[in-house]
Amino acid sequence: MIMLYRRLIPKVVVEKADSKTSSGFQSILTRRFEPHRVVGDPLSQIRIQQSNLVDEILLVNRSRSGFDSDFCNLVLQTCESLNTPLVVGGAIAKNLHAEMLFDSGADKVVIGHNRSDLKLLENIASNHGVQSLVVSLDYSDKDLNGEIEELWEREVSMGYLSLIGEICLNNISRDGERVGVDLRLVEIFRKETKAPIVAGSGISSVNQIAECFDAGCDAVTLSTFLSHTDQNIKQIRSHLSSLGFHIRTRN
């Protein structure tokens, strides 16, 4: 019997810190992918999440200055006490950027804007294996022009779908808005591709996570939800398990 568990992945978004922190970065909550609120030191945020039985941790640098080698130091510091898979993203535009992040301890890297750069994707896949490559498709309601199929066709025409180990789907318009995930694209990806699907942006309840799993998502990312709920990840797991989902409730 297949026993692969559905995954819950805390998403820790960081930017360069205004005030002094041990890592030089601060953890933030975003709304529509724009900074909304500073929530603290990313290293302590990750330590807290790790103690609550998470499946992976997604660490994203959204500083505007492009790829930042200081971010590699944060990844390195994170890894020093990490026993959980670490997925890392943040303006990766060159193979060198990906190499620096892997060298700092990332298990997988996320490519967003540069997903049409097939040479970059091929390089990462051939050196690190496709399982190490996550593409994040971040779109907004404006991009959709009302037709989700157009967006799908545009993504297909970019040619990256056969190169990736995982696809992360985010409707930016829902990020931080707590209105649930846009599942339309999930359904298309579920039918048309084999890569595992990670859904994010908009989750604000256990029922909305359940909807993602029912739609065929293999994992969800959680950010704003975790700062607004009384439940920690362990409790969310128990809740999902009681609803019948195949969720890890202990290590």
Next chain:
Amino acid sequence: MIYIIGAPSSNAKAVYYAYKDLGIECKIIVNPLELLDARKVVLPGVGAFGALSKFLIESNFNDPLRSLIDEGAKLLGICLGMQILGHGSEEAVEESGLKALEVNCRKFQTLDLRVPHTGWDQVLVSKNHEILDGLGLEFSAYFSHSYFVPVEKELTLASTDYGVGFTSIIGRDNIIGVQFHPERSQSNGRKILSNFADW
């Protein structure tokens, strides 16, 4: 002392920090000459079969590793590091592995399942081994791979079902391989790394 082979595409640092966290002495090596006195070696994963095979050949690791195995040093292969212990892989048919185990890796071809096999899955233990002390007959671990070692009656110590049953732990004599990532498998993974150090 645990010697961790630092192939450029591996996650050697993750294994290094896991051992540091356990308070066990370890070091990452990139020069095969450093293997001369090694009695415990970890070959970590994350990468592609062809790239790791080329690295081991071009960096002159292959022969020292084979000699160490013949001399009885303990070797732990992790994920791709386990796959490279075999003869070859469908991932890079022109490249060869260390040929320490009579196995070949195949690609997941199951039509209705997600590939890569990514996430936490169950490891079902079928044979006892020191590396499994304290883990019971079934435990969860973190996987991330598109290729697998088929179940081999003589060599498979534990398996996992993903459309097809595949080897999640393999072992013979002084060699052990795990398809999952103990360095990222929380307390279960730490137990395996610690057991390897005590083996």
